[in-house]
Amino acid sequence: MKSNREKNQRRALRNRSRLRKVANGRARLSVFRSSKHIYAQIIDDVNGRTLAAASTKEADVKGSGANVAAAKAVGERIAERAKKAKIKDVVFDRGGYIYHGRIKALADAAREGGLNF
Structure with a gap:
């Protein structure tokens, strides 16, 4: 029987393989969510750079990292930094996470900040 971690890794790999097919050279907005924090990074898979x-x-992020408000703040911040790096179009890599709650809040804030995906 497979553990939850193995199931999550398989789901994340399945999601990434689909993204590679539709990326067409766009950068990947990858999200990692832990119980205490949420992380987002824009990755250039062609060159292997963040x-x-x-x-x-x-x-400068106030409050807990384990709530929707913090995820929104991270989404806004990643959109600002993407603008500075002259990145407009990305593909959204939610990993193995369900598009709900903090993941959805981060994605919506990044879209409002100007990222297209």
Whole structure:
């Protein structure tokens, strides 16, 4: 019987393989969610480099990283940093997470900030 971790990893890999097919050279907005924090980074898979990153561990993010408000703040911040790096179009990599709650809040805030996906 497979553990929950193995199931999540398979789901994340399945999601990423679909993204590679539709990416067409666009960067990938990858999200990681832990019980205490949420992290987002824009990755150029062709060159294997991180172009922009944001998380709730940064000093100027107030409050807990485990709520929707913090996820919105990270989404806004990643959109700002993407603009500075001249990135407009990305593909959204939710990993193995369901598009709900903090993941959805981060994605919506990034869209409002100007990212297209």
